[in-house]
Amino acid sequence: MTSQQNKRVLEIEDIIISNEEYLEEYCDLRINKLIGNGSFGLVYTGWDFKEQSECAVKVIKRTNNYYDIEAQILQDLSHPNIIRFRRVCETKKLVYIVMEYLQGGTLKDLIENRKANQQPFTEEESSTLMKNILNAVFYMHENSVIHRDLKPENILFGDSKDLNSLRVSDFGLSTQFKGETPFKIYSQRCGTYIYMSPEQINDSLYSKGVDIWAAGIIMYQLLTLGKHPIYKSGMSKEQYNKILKNKKQDWIQMQDIEKHILLFQKQFNAQKQVQNEDNNQKQEKKEVQNEDQEKFINGNSEKQKENLGKQSTQINLQSQSYYKNENKSNNLEKEKQQCNDIPINDGTLSSTSIEQNDKSQIINNQIVSEQAVSLLNRLLQVEQNQRYSAHQGLRHPWVTRNLDDEVPLTVYENQIVIQNKMKLANQMKALLFIKYMQKWGSLPAQSQNNIQDKEQKIVGLTKNCDQKSIKQQNENQSQNKFDNEQYKQKVIAE
Numbered sequence: 001m002t003s004q005q006n007k008r009v010l011e012i013e014d015i016i017i018s019n020e021e022y023l024e025e026y027c028d029l030r031i032n033k034l035i036g037n038g039s040f041g042l043v044y045t046g047w048d049f050k051e052q053s054e055c056a057v058k059v060i061k062r063t064n065n066y067y068d069i070e071a072q073i074l075q076d077l078s079h080p081n082i083i084r085f086r087r088v089c090e091t092k093k094l095v096y097i098v099m100e101y102l103q104g105g106t107l108k109d110l111i112e113n114r115k116a117n118q119q120p121f122t123e124e125e126s127s128t129l130m131k132n133i134l135n136a137v138f139y140m141h142e143n144s145v146i147h148r149d150l151k152p153e154n155i156l157f158g159d160s161k162d163l164n165s166l167r168v169s170d171f172g173l174s175t176q177f178k179g180e181t182p183f184k185i186y187s188q189r190c191g192t193y194i195y196m197s198p199e200q201i202n203d204s205l206y207s208k209g210v211d212i213w214a215a216g217i218i219m220y221q222l223l224t225l226g227k228h229p230i231y232k233s234g235m236s237k238e239q240y241n242k243i244l245k246n247k248k249q250d251w252i253q254m255q256d257i258e259k260h261i262l263l264f265q266k267q268f269n270a271q272k273q274v275q276n277e278d279n280n281q282k283q284e285k286k287e288v289q290n291e292d293q294e295k296f297i298n299g300n301s302e303k304q305k306e307n308l309g310k311q312s313t314q315i316n317l318q319s320q321s322y323y324k325n326e327n328k329s330n331n332l333e334k335e336k337q338q339c340n341d342i343p344i345n346d347g348t349l350s351s352t353s354i355e356q357n358d359k360s361q362i363i364n365n366q367i368v369s370e371q372a373v374s375l376l377n378r379l380l381q382v383e384q385n386q387r388y389s390a391h392q393g394l395r396h397p398w399v400t401r402n403l404d405d406e407v408p409l410t411v412y413e414n415q416i417v418i419q420n421k422m423k424l425a426n427q428m429k430a431l432l433f434i435k436y437m438q439k440w441g442s443l444p445a446q447s448q449n450n451i452q453d454k455e456q457k458i459v460g461l462t463k464n465c466d467q468k469s470i471k472q473q474n475e476n477q478s479q480n481k482f483d484n485e486q487y488k489q490k491v492i493a494e
Helices: 003-018 020-026 066-076 107-116 123-142 209-224 237-245 254-297 303-338 356-365 370-379 390-394 411-441 445-493
Strands: 029-037 042-048 053-061 085-090 094-100 155-157 166-168
Touching: 003 020, 003 029, 003 042, 003 053, 003 094, 020 029, 029 053, 029 094, 053 066, 066 085, 066 094, 107 155, 107 209, 123 166, 123 209, 123 370, 123 390, 209 370, 209 390, 370 390
Parallel strands: none
Antiparallel strands: 029 042, 042 053, 053 094, 085 094, 155 166
């Protein structure tokens, strides 16, 4: 923490200590340990005397205008994939938002643990996580709430082993347009930069699509164990914006995702090889030390015994070294098999180290399915009107796991389909008209005259009908005038 953050923590904790008795007596609440430090408040573990259970308490200064919005939003939301709100307690200087306490850590923790143990998420696991995230986003959007700060740090688990215990949390930057139009446009930039949508970064007008973009970035990180599709360590905002502006439709490619996985596997195997070599060296040193100790203890023994001991030690060392080398080569072979027979390099992350045959092997093994890339491209459309909604994302075959189903079209794609159908219908009408004219032109003169006579009769009948209706209308109007005049005279006479 920075000195400024430390100062803020100490200031808030002093106020909490002074409010201890009040909180226990009037709020049935005890504040315990600090577990989170955000931009708008601190998060503590606590004890809820009402429910006789542990809880999480977000403590916010009353000077912060966001606390009221966050508390109201949490009160209005009730969903299995959104953190459960309990109540709000207020003092003169602080606001305490009491929520359920989730002990399974964050999605960021889960990704880092999987990366450390080289256990990538399977597509089924990633699909389950995305289904839960999109369910939460869909429910929020249906209740006129935009989260605006969706990221792995704000996604919690009740149990890290249960992917369905996922909860979206931290509504400090959220906004709600309840009682207004179902679709509202905003311009205020807020959130975490690398999860912001292009329209937010460009200070353009935006709406619910910002949460969909953030969900797409999270999905990419699930498939690549934490890699961002654009951002790299040390990249400036200007560089990030420049790359983002050049992105076009369907810019996510299967090879990009597989490249990240391949490079991670190479790096992990290189580190593992170094660790194995270190362990072997330590084991050899230990054996040498044991041998020296035995020699020292048995130093006064007979020469024959000593010679026999030396010979047996040499034989043992030779056999051990042979089996070590054999096991080492077998282990390396297994590692190569697990990594698609990729030769272990020095662990560098240069993209030039990936050979074409390695790429083809990865693609043939289908580490990432085409359906996953299809969904990613629809979540990460640069133009927000071409992006999926949460509902469309939930209907995608990769999420439902019905991989033979058709991919739902975006609103933009539907518009294109309708336009193409209309163009096709107009073209068909034009063709039919041309055929009709060609057929009419090939008829004998007498038949053409008969058709013209019929058309003239129809036109004449139409004119007669129109004239009759006009005449009838005039008669009705004159009759109404006469009736009105008679009525007026009658009233005057009376």
